[in-house]
Amino acid sequence: MNEYRSSVVFATPDLPLRDDVRRLGALVGDVLAEQVSPQFLDEVEQVRTTAIARRESQAPLASLDEQLAAREPHDAEALVRAFSTYFQVVNIAERVHRIRRRRDYQRAGTQRPQPDGLHDALLQLKAQGVTLEELAQWLPRIDIEPVFTAHPTEAVRRALLEKEQIMIASLVDNLDGQRTPGEQAADTARFRMALTASWQTADSSPVRPTVEDEREHVGFYLTCVLYRVMPVFYESLEQALLDTWGRTLPLPRLVRFGTWVGGDMDGNPNVDAGTVTATLNAQRQAILELYLKEMQQLASLLSQSTEIVGISAAVIERVRQYRQLLPQVQSRPRHANMPYRLLNDLMRARLQATADDAAGGYGAPEEFVADIELILHSLEANKGRNAGWFAVRRLLWRVRTFGFHLARLDVRQESSVHARALAAGLGGQDAWDARDDAARAQLLGAYASGGQSLPPSSDEIGERLDKVFAALADARRRHGAEALGSYIISMAHDRADVLAVLALARRGGLVDADNAVPLDIAPLFETVDDLQHGTATLHDLLGDPVYRAHLAARGDVQMVMLGYSDSSKDGGIAASRWGLQKAQVELLEAAAGYGVRLSYFHGRGGSISRGGGKTTHAVNASPRGTIDGRLRVTEQGEVIHRRYGIRALALRSLEQAAGAVLRSSLRPRAPEPRERQWIPVMEQVAAQSAQAYRAFVGRAGFMDYFRQATPIDVIERMTLGSRPSRRLGQDAALSNLRAIPWVFAWSQARAVIPGWFGVGSGLQAAAAAGHGETLREMAHNWPFFATFLDDTAMVLSKGDINIAELFSRQAGALHGEFFPLIRDELALTAHWVKQLSGQQELLEHDPRLALSIRLRNPYIDPISVLQVDLLKRWRDSGRRDEGLLRALVACVNGVSQGVQNTG
Numbered sequence: 001m002n003e004y005r006s007s008v009v010f011a012t013p014d015l016p017l018r019d020d021v022r023r024l025g026a027l028v029g030d031v032l033a034e035q036v037s038p039q040f041l042d043e044v045e046q047v048r049t050t051a052i053a054r055r056e057s058q059a060p061l062a063s064l065d066e067q068l069a070a071r072e073p074h075d076a077e078a079l080v081r082a083f084s085t086y087f088q089v090v091n092i093a094e095r096v097h098r099i100r101r102r103r104d105y106q107r108a109g110t111q112r113p114q115p116d117g118l119h120d121a122l123l124q125l126k127a128q129g130v131t132l133e134e135l136a137q138w139l140p141r142i143d144i145e146p147v148f149t150a151h152p153t154e155a156v157r158r159a160l161l162e163k164e165q166i167m168i169a170s171l172v173d174n175l176d177g178q179r180t181p182g183e184q185a186a187d188t189a190r191f192r193m194a195l196t197a198s199w200q201t202a203d204s205s206p207v208r209p210t211v212e213d214e215r216e217h218v219g220f221y222l223t224c225v226l227y228r229v230m231p232v233f234y235e236s237l238e239q240a241l242l243d244t245w246g247r248t249l250p251l252p253r254l255v256r257f258g259t260w261v262g263g264d265m266d267g268n269p270n271v272d273a274g275t276v277t278a279t280l281n282a283q284r285q286a287i288l289e290l291y292l293k294e295m296q297q298l299a300s301l302l303s304q305s306t307e308i309v310g311i312s313a314a315v316i317e318r319v320r321q322y323r324q325l326l327p328q329v330q331s332r333p334r335h336a337n338m339p340y341r342l343l344n345d346l347m348r349a350r351l352q353a354t355a356d357d358a359a360g361g362y363g364a365p366e367e368f369v370a371d372i373e374l375i376l377h378s379l380e381a382n383k384g385r386n387a388g389w390f391a392v393r394r395l396l397w398r399v400r401t402f403g404f405h406l407a408r409l410d411v412r413q414e415s416s417v418h419a420r421a422l423a424a425g426l427g428g429q430d431a432w433d434a435r436d437d438a439a440r441a442q443l444l445g446a447y448a449s450g451g452q453s454l455p456p457s458s459d460e461i462g463e464r465l466d467k468v469f470a471a472l473a474d475a476r477r478r479h480g481a482e483a484l485g486s487y488i489i490s491m492a493h494d495r496a497d498v499l500a501v502l503a504l505a506r507r508g509g510l511v512d513a514d515n516a517v518p519l520d521i522a523p524l525f526e527t528v529d530d531l532q533h534g535t536a537t538l539h540d541l542l543g544d545p546v547y548r549a550h551l552a553a554r555g556d557v558q559m560v561m562l563g564y565s566d567s568s569k570d571g572g573i574a575a576s577r578w579g580l581q582k583a584q585v586e587l588l589e590a591a592a593g594y595g596v597r598l599s600y601f602h603g604r605g606g607s608i609s610r611g612g613g614k615t616t617h618a619v620n621a622s623p624r625g626t627i628d629g630r631l632r633v634t635e636q637g638e639v640i641h642r643r644y645g646i647r648a649l650a651l652r653s654l655e656q657a658a659g660a661v662l663r664s665s666l667r668p669r670a671p672e673p674r675e676r677q678w679i680p681v682m683e684q685v686a687a688q689s690a691q692a693y694r695a696f697v698g699r700a701g702f703m704d705y706f707r708q709a710t711p712i713d714v715i716e717r718m719t720l721g722s723r724p725s726r727r728l729g730q731d732a733a734l735s736n737l738r739a740i741p742w743v744f745a746w747s748q749a750r751a752v753i754p755g756w757f758g759v760g761s762g763l764q765a766a767a768a769a770g771h772g773e774t775l776r777e778m779a780h781n782w783p784f785f786a787t788f789l790d791d792t793a794m795v796l797s798k799g800d801i802n803i804a805e806l807f808s809r810q811a812g813a814l815h816g817e818f819f820p821l822i823r824d825e826l827a828l829t830a831h832w833v834k835q836l837s838g839q840q841e842l843l844e845h846d847p848r849l850a851l852s853i854r855l856r857n858p859y860i861d862p863i864s865v866l867q868v869d870l871l872k873r874w875r876d877s878g879r880r881d882e883g884l885l886r887a888l889v890a891c892v893n894g895v896s897q898g899v900q901n902t903g
Contacts, residue, residue, distance in 0.1 A: 027089070027191065029045075093171070225646070227402065420461050440500075456507075473508065495537060558598055561601040674781065681778065711867065874888060
């Protein structure tokens with residue numbers, strides 16, 4: 001495969017990317033010719049040429065359709081994998097090019113810092129009057145916590161991740177262009193080896209992954225990438241401080257990580273007390289093994305002898321103490337005059353005892369930190385800053401970040417599950433349902449406070465929950481409070497839903513020495529109605545004396561999780577975005593009235609309709625005061641891979657997040673008095689948009705249309721994740737379908753309806769009401785609205801109405817009823833997005849993204865056309881032809897790699 005041959009023009013800084021794409025595309029061609037046949041490569045080239053020519057001439061899809069129709073499943077799968085392999089190398093080339101651009105900025109120094117990086121953020125803050133002393137007061141409040149979930153849209157197998165790392169390394173090694181011809185040949189051979197091995201490896205397992213598999217997948221990013229990156233993050237911040245203010249500061253921990261894998265019970269029967277315990281144990285083992293390995297490496301470095309250099313008396317005393325604690329540890333006699341090595345031996349013995357739950361282990365990571373700091377201080381006091389201090393401090397940053405737990409484990413369960421567990425012992429389900437919120441809260445108060453004990457569990461649901469809370473209590477004793485994150489209540493509607501968790505936690509034995517429940521409980525407001533009523537719920541909750549006493553014991557900090565996915569599925573993207581924006585402001589004001597600090601947890605996905613997009617844009621568009629030093633956000637699916645799959649890009653992602661949080665916290669944007677005029681206009685846009693969206697998805701026959709006009713039935717059969725696609729496993733109603741397969745299916749069909757439908761109607765209605773000029777003013781002066789329009793433009797650009805029509809025709813008579821509505825709303829939305837943003841073409845203001853999409857579309861098109869043909873034949877077979885299904889799964893993976901942020 002050669003480069004994309006069209007009128008696309010690369011900007012000068014992007015010419016190396018063009019060269020990489022051309023060279024790697026040719027390498028893909030060589031691999032296809034070798035692994036399949038030269039004739040197969042010719043066939044791929046013919047399809048590719050047809051697709052490019054069709055895009056350039058805007059011709060109908062008929063030419064592609066004729067070329068691809070009625071292929072044998074095996075041949076279709078091979079063709080799809082060929083184009084997917086091209087996407088794989090293009091994605092790698094683009095990621096490496098981001099590293100190249102980063103290095104160019106770094107060479108330019110502080111005169112031209114990379115936008116949105118740490119240097120850029122600190123220079124902006126200094127220009128706004130921030131002093132180093134003010135920054136020093138704020139840094140301890142900064143808490144950035146990416147939370148990895150197993151929600152799948154592109155779960156790349158670990159075997160493929162490891163091969164991708166080889167390919168990336170072979171490109172990065174020659175970014176400076178200083179490799180010899182022989183070294184370049186070796187780099188190409190390494191790349192080809194990994195690429196060929198990837199071709200010979202199935203994209204996905206035929207077996208649905210277990211929770212353990214998902215834990216291993218997330219663990220790759222934590223242990224293989226982020227473990228290496230974290231010290232560099234703090235070193236970069238120190239250098240940025242030095243460059244900006246001429247001196248640095250002692251840095252507290254700013255970043256930590258969380259995970260849902262093993263704790264997200266919501267709709268997943270495979271997650272329970274056992275997975276909670278197994279996950280925490282496995283994470284503990286993984287991080288301790290990394291520390292042991294690093295300590296072994298440090299042992300050879302820290303060989304200082306007392307005859308040559310001074311050693312702190314505290315180090316020598318610690319060695320004496322540990323010899324008494326661990327008399328079985330014997331060091332080599334020839335190391336007798338090397339106190340650092342002796343202490344290292346004993347520290348490793350303590351770490352191993354910790355891993356083995358044996359006597360002499362560390363009681364907490366703080367004890368390990370104290371030993372590391374002891375060595376650091378001694379090195380610094382004895383001319384050792386250039387003789388090991390740097391390496392030891394890197395270990396210190398890792399331990400401060402990961403502790404003995406690697407990532408904090410959240411637990412999540414849906415509110416109705418708690419209600420069923422309670423109802424079984426409190427009069428039955430009918431009696432429970434007959435009570436309103438106030439009556440339920442009153443009934444639960446005594447149980448939540450510990451004044452009375454809940455009746456013992458009388459059903460399986462209650463017993464499972466009791467075991468979960470007992471597991472959390474045991475985990476807190478064994479792993480420490482830092483190992484546990486929040487308990488999240490999905491579909492939280494009222495205060496009784498929160499009090500229910502307190503009552504159940506007490507019954508499960510999760511109580512501390514002060515008779516308090518040591519658990520942070522976070523209600524998740526995720527539908528449009530719940531967002532609208534969230535403030536009233538929070539008022540009720542904070543006004544409840546039982547819960548208020550619980551919160552006082554937790555430091556008067558309340559976390560609220562905001563759901564981007566279900567609110568969008570429920571009311572459309574405009575109503576969702578506006579509901580989330582308003583809710584943040586109103587909830588913050590409500591909490592402040594009670595003297596409570598509110599902390600937000602953003603449940604974002606990969607796609608725009610599920611809150612995806614650039615972190616910096618999302619933070620900058622947040623309401624004033626809502627960041628307040630803290631950013632907790634879910635990372636899932638292909639987003640994890642894109643942001644954290646390569647060390648340099650993981651570092652860049654963390655720096656962007658930190659820079660955005662610092663700017664929004666220390667110098668939030670100035671109040672905008674015009675917002676008072678804009679709010680009612682946005683209210684109208686959201687209301688009219690929701691009305692159009694709900695009218696569309698609420699039409700008779702819509703779910704039948706959805707199931708026929710998208711490959712949802714293929715997605716439901718795929719083995720991407722351990723969790724079922726339906727929350728309750730009931731009927732096929734939209735309300736029972738999870739947001740991820742809902743968005744994923746429309747993305748595969750290239751209609752991407754959740755990301756834009758209704759927006760045009762909402763904007764049109766506001767303009768028709770005389771607010772056209774106000775909308776333009778909002779588009780240019782309100783970060784929230786400008787970001788919303790930019791995100792909508794991106795979604796529209798990644799869709800394709802012609803391919804969406806091919807899928808829609810699979811719905812038979814329903815196509816004629818529903819597709820004209822899609823086509824008309826799409827045209828209306830594109831018209832108003834361009835009008836308000838002042839663009840002739842979508843993404844005119846983001847030429848790099850526009851170019852990336854233009855490069856990919858001709859290669860996605862053949863996969864989509866094949867997918868439609870295969871889907872029809874598979875359904876005609878009664879969905880029994882496994883060969884067709886395998887080819888369809890390859891299509892789904894291929895479109896995901898090409899489109900990216902699909903779920």
